[in-house]
Amino acid sequence: MNFNLTFIGQMIAFGVFVYLVMRFIWPPILAAMEARQKAIEEGLSAADRAAQDLDLAKDKAAQKLRDAKAEAANIIDMANKRSSQIIDEAKEQAREEGERLIVLAESEIDQERNRARESLRRDVSAIALAGAEKILGSSIDAAKHSELLDKLAAEL
């Protein structure tokens, strides 16, 4: 327990060790700790951000769904309208076609009637001639009476 050079020696040793720790130990350990702290902080904020993103995405998805539904309803509406329109058009067309057919048929009937009348007219003159021949008992000169017969036929 004497006071001696050990005092100075320990002072120097202390100074050297403090320097060594300051130079070689403290900075790398602290850097590692701070880097980890930062990584954890970033991880946490990333998680927060991810949660926010998720909420946002959910909102967006819901919005999209709503839009899609509205659009679908719209499309169905339009389709309904269109279909009724098509039905209406078809009905109109059918009606027109029907009318056209009726007109056609009527004109055909008219034509047929005219033709029948024509032929009937022609036949009538022949029949009338034959009847008259029988009644008169003699032949009628067709050429002589054709004028009369034609007049008759026209009257029919």
Next chain:
Amino acid sequence: MASENLTTSSYIQHHLTNLTFGKLPAGYERADGEVFKDSAWTLAHSGQEAADMGLMAINLDTMGWSLILGVVFFVVFRGVAKKATSGVPSGMQNFVELVVEFVQDNVKSMFPYKNPMLAPMALTILVWVFLMNCMDLIAIDLLPLIAQKFGEYVLGADPHHVFFKVVPSTDPNITLGMAFFVFILILFYSIREKGIGGFLGELCLHPFSSKNMAVQILFIPINFVLEFVNLIAKPVSLGLRLFGNMYAGEMIFILIALMYGAGLLIGTFGGALQIIWALFHILIISLQAFIFMVLTIVYISMSYDTGEEH
């Protein structure tokens, strides 16, 4: 006990003497009658010789252990620092980071200024002083006995001349050496932060001050004496506190060790006491290392503190 023909007092004496290497003056007569013609550097053969060496001597045992423990501390922490990863830390890194974080928390809470040196110094103090104190827990006769046998059979020395104190912090040279290193830093930072004038003003114009010039001049010497004692008391109390605690603990271990030579019953009782005291001593060891660190931080912080009241 180390040797069969040791008395109680010589056993204690032996344990309290350092292995001292120093310079003995010319004409010095040793205990065995040898007389030096010229002054010579040699190992002290007794406590008396060690004392006669005066300042020009060095305690090989405490200085050596202090350096060994410092190197152990440095190697272990450097090993971790080299492989320090910011990923998941392994076992040893966990421990080192725990210590580093503890030191940093303490420094941050007590030292609001910027100083790149203080935290590493606090870490050095905490771990190094703790390791030095820890040497107290090794069986008190184990290392000295090994040293004695080594000295006797390998170096051919007289076993009674081989002194070996293994706890560096029971050597006031060691504790005061660290304390005065801190003291130098206190002076350095005081002067750097406050300037010479500010520092001297703090010493002379405080605690008594007066608006009256004449009275103020009268107060200066009184203030100086008070503040100077205050200033010197810092390193002295810092070093002696650690020394006193560890010395007392060591002494109790020595006294308990004496009981082993006093029969089976007392020896067993001594064994129980040894365990109890060692357990209690663990607290003292860590507490003293912590106190040394905290006071260092506080003192340096005070030297930065310019204070509004001056």
